[in-house]
Amino acid sequence: xxPYELSLTAAAQEIRAxxxxxxxxxxxxxxxxxxxxxxxRAYVTVxxxxxxxxxxxxxxxxxxxxxxxxxxxxxxxxxxxxxxxGVATTASSRVRESHRARTDSTVAARLTAxxxxxxxxxHTHEFAYGLTTPQTRNAWDPGRVAGGSSGGSAVAxxxxxxxxxxxxxxxxxxxxxAALNGVVGLKPTYDLVPRHGVTSLSWSLDHxxxxxxxxxxxxxxxxxxxxxxxxxxxxxDLTGLRVGVPANYYFDHVDPDVEAAVRQxxxxxxALGAHLVDVEIPMTRYIQAVQWGLMVPEATAYHERTxxxxxxxxxxxxxxxxxxxxxxxxxxxxxxxxxxxxxxxSWLEMLEQVDVIAAPTVPTTAAQADRPTLSWPDGTVESxxxxxxxxxxxxxxxxxxxxxxxxGHDRAGMPIGMQLMGRPLDEAVLxxxxxxxERTQPPRLLAPVPGSADAMISH
Amino acid sequence: xxxxxxxxxxxxxxxxxxxxxxxxxxxxEVAATADHIHSVVxxxxxxxxxxxxxxxxxxxxxxxxxxxxxxxx
Numbered sequence: 001x002x003p004y005e006l007s008l009t010a011a012a013q014e015i016r017a018x019x020x021x022x023x024x025x026x027x028x029x030x031x032x033x034x035x036x037x038x039x040x041r042a043y044v045t046v047x048x049x050x051x052x053x054x055x056x057x058x059x060x061x062x063x064x065x066x067x068x069x070x071x072x073x074x075x076x077x078x079x080x081x082x083x084x085x086g087v088a089t090t091a092s093s094r095v096r097e098s099h100r101a102r103t104d105s106t107v108a109a110r111l112t113a114x115x116x117x118x119x120x121x122x123h124t125h126e127f128a129y130g131l132t133t134p135q136t137r138n139a140w141d142p143g144r145v146a147g148g149s150s151g152g153s154a155v156a157x158x159x160x161x162x163x164x165x166x167x168x169x170x171x172x173x174x175x176x177x178a179a180l181n182g183v184v185g186l187k188p189t190y191d192l193v194p195r196h197g198v199t200s201l202s203w204s205l206d207h208x209x210x211x212x213x214x215x216x217x218x219x220x221x222x223x224x225x226x227x228x229x230x231x232x233x234x235x236x237d238l239t240g241l242r243v244g245v246p247a248n249y250y251f252d253h254v255d256p257d258v259e260a261a262v263r264q265x266x267x268x269x270x271a272l273g274a275h276l277v278d279v280e281i282p283m284t285r286y287i288q289a290v291q292w293g294l295m296v297p298e299a300t301a302y303h304e305r306t307x308x309x310x311x312x313x314x315x316x317x318x319x320x321x322x323x324x325x326x327x328x329x330x331x332x333x334x335x336x337x338x339x340x341x342x343x344x345x346s347w348l349e350m351l352e353q354v355d356v357i358a359a360p361t362v363p364t365t366a367a368q369a370d371r372p373t374l375s376w377p378d379g380t381v382e383s384x385x386x387x388x389x390x391x392x393x394x395x396x397x398x399x400x401x402x403x404x405x406x407x408g409h410d411r412a413g414m415p416i417g418m419q420l421m422g423r424p425l426d427e428a429v430l431x432x433x434x435x436x437x438e439r440t441q442p443p444r445l446l447a448p449v450p451g452s453a454d455a456m457i458s459h
Numbered sequence: 460x461x462x463x464x465x466x467x468x469x470x471x472x473x474x475x476x477x478x479x480x481x482x483x484x485x486x487x488e489v490a491a492t493a494d495h496i497h498s499v500v501x502x503x504x505x506x507x508x509x510x511x512x513x514x515x516x517x518x519x520x521x522x523x524x525x526x527x528x529x530x531x532x
Contacts, residue, residue, distance in 0.1 A: 204514075204515065285502065286502060286503060286506070288499055289499055289500050289501075289502045289503045290503070292496060292499050292500050293500045293503060296496055296500075307479065308478070308479060320485075320488055320489065320492050321492065323474065323479065323481065323485065323489045323492075324489050324492035324493040324495075324496055325496070326473070326474050326477040326479050327465070327470060327473050327474065327477075327489070327493040327496075328493070328496060328497070328500065332497075332500045332501070332503070334513050335500075335503040335504065335506070335508070336500065336503060337513030337514050337515055338506075338508045338511045338512065338513045338514070339503050339506055339508075340513075340514040341511050341512060341513065341514040342506070342508070342511055344514060
């Protein structure tokens with residue numbers, strides 16, 4: 001096994017035991033990036049020297065007898081919405097061509113202080129305003145979308161081109177690409193992880209969180225991001241855990257392969273001791289309206305100056321949404337905010353009956369890159385973006401934590417994701433349930449990146 | 460009640476009032492997109508909000524309904 005193939009937890013163990021040096025690990029992942037980038041384009045910028053410097057420093061600290069934390073010498077990618085001093089935060093946009101961040105974002109500073117090595121900045125759908133990340137290719141099939149907006153982060157992690165990464169999630173942007181590329185992504189509770197120095201899409205919906213190859217790998221990153229230990233995730237017995245299974249909404253207009261894999265995973269939770277409870281998801285008729293009513297005017301407000309000074313530098317799909325957002329009355333925005341109050345109350349009531357809600361992350365696996373819409377058996381046609389946001393938006397609107405993890409593949413071999421949602425600040429419960437489930441599955445392999453040597457190995 | 464969609468000149472005028480002059484070749488597309496957003500968002504008019512305050516932003520550990528006090532200004 002090459003160092004780039006190691007999970008974060010395994011790599012940290014190797015480093016702590018002095019069986020592998022941080023330099024060796026970082027060099028291996030940088031080599032992997034060279035091999036995969038021509039096929040995937042997960043990165044806007046690769047900061048190889050930055051990463052090697054951090055690795056050498058980590059190595060010196062180890063040699064001097066410093067205790068190694070779990071991220072010491074671990075290579076990471078940061079979504080290019082997240083400021084790192086001296087590096088451009090392009091948001092994958094021509095609008096930010098001459099950008100240079102003056103200071104670190106809070107999350108970048110905390111990760112650096114914990115010894116993580118920055119490999120580079122990963123691609124986002126422009127300014128995180130979209131669900132596909134068209135610059136980047138899916139790690140499992142280059143003809144399919146990476147998902148977004150944190151597409152580069154998910155693809156890099158899936159391909160072994162980063163040991164972990166950060167993304168942002170406003171309508172599913174961590175969980176959607178995590179699900180479509182077969183990795184784990186956590187959208188933490190609103191405001192748990194600081195957003196200072198992170199470019200905003202929609203202030204009241206934005207969340208920053210980690211992507212990694214295993215649930216076990218998420219906990220140490222979250223601990224560094226928040227400054228608090230995430231709690232023990234090692235308990236495989238879920239006796240007493242009440243798992244809500246949605247009777248409405250989350251299994252409507254869902255691909256049969258996705259539904260089957262998620263229901264099998266829910267059955268595995270039950271086999272581990274969890275108690276399944278049917279739950280009725282409240283106010284589903286208003287989810288998209290609240291999401292759009294909040295996000296559209298907030299995004300337009302953020303881009304007010306540049307939409308007037310350099311509108312031609314935006315991609316067409318983002319520009320039109322920003323322009324049209326100017327025409328949404330304040331009354332509609334306030335209605336969306338008041339509906340969020342109602343929705344949040346009813347979700348908290350629902351979460352008094354259960355500890356976790358288990359549901360598909362997205363209704364289908366990764367779509368072909370040139371496919372704009374999905375058709376459902378009842379004749380409904382839905383845009384790919386609307387389909388990807390549909391099941392993720394409630395956790396953004398209500399602010400509850402949501403963890404997406406892989407639970408299988410469809411008949412074409414594409415990864416399927418399930419999300420676990422819980423009460424505010426109950427990340428530890430999600431990680432415990434996710435970890436218990438993960439232990440029942442065979443260890444995950446890296447995505448078979450097309451064109452690279454490991455694609456020859458059958459999966 | 461159905462209200463007719465925005466015409467391209469109306470979209471241009473509304474945008475101009477917000478301080479965003481739109482080139483003529485964008486009027487129709489902006490009108491159509493604004494209409495689509497309106498059709499999605501206007502479903503919220505069905506709700507009777509009573510005294511419900513807006514949740515402009517909130518802290519995760521707040522109890523439900525107290526979010527309004529945290530509004531960022």
